[in-house]
Amino acid sequence: MDREVGKILAELEAVGETENTLVVYTSDHGLNCGQHGMWEKGNGTLPQNFLEESIRVPCTLSWPAGGVRRGATCDVSVNHCDLWATLLEAASAAPAAPRLADINSPGISYLPELRGQRGRDRRKIIFAEYGNARMARTERYKLINRYPFLGRTFPSELYDLKEDPRETINRFEDPSLRDIARELSEEMNRFFEKYALPGHSGLELERQPECTPASPWLVAAKSGDPASRPRGG
Secondary structure, three states, X not given: OHHHHHHHHHHHHHOOOOOOOOEEEEOOOOOOOOHHHOOOOHHHOEOOOOOHHHHOOOEEEEOHHHOOOOOOOOOOOOOHHHHHHHHHHHOOOOOOHHHHHHHOOOOOOOHHHHOXXXXXXXXXXXXXXXXXXXXXXXXXXXXXXXXXXXXXXXXXXXXXXXXXXOOOOOOOOOHHHHHHHHHHHHHHHXXXXXXXXXXOOHHHHHHOOOOOOOOHHHHHHHOOOOOEOOOOO
């Protein structure tokens, strides 16, 4: 892949369009490279995980002529819905309001931040869905709610990322964090009620085509073994 990307960049350089081209290099997930005792992503455990190494997606953008700063980093929390909105704004192709309402995407362009400008108001919670589990992550806390699939349900999880950045202690049953878990669950439910597509929700997997027999929720549901989650240093 590096070789083929290099060919594209070399061609841009040859035709003199490198500075004027918005180049995005990213992926669809992060990867544990020995962290937590595994070399995998969210499907590296049973049940599936939302570890920081799994959900933090690498993304680098270059567009000097478009005002994107060289060597800058951006500390706002964004996702690929936001990247979609960013690309539309960069191309001056954002749909009209009625069409945007029909699309119903939570994406917010972060092109202003890439240009060193003040960005738009952003959500304080990042949400994710992977199979029959959903995540809500704030700057400090991460909640993972797990839902039934084929008659099996795994425990929900809550981590204090400030006190436990390696996500080793599940505090979902901690009475002192009960309000945090409840508030994040309510925010999560509101988000997915607004943006989940009927018939395509992770809570409706049993009525959807099976994408692969190796899906962690499918393997976990059919397994009689206790839930396993590799741990590392």
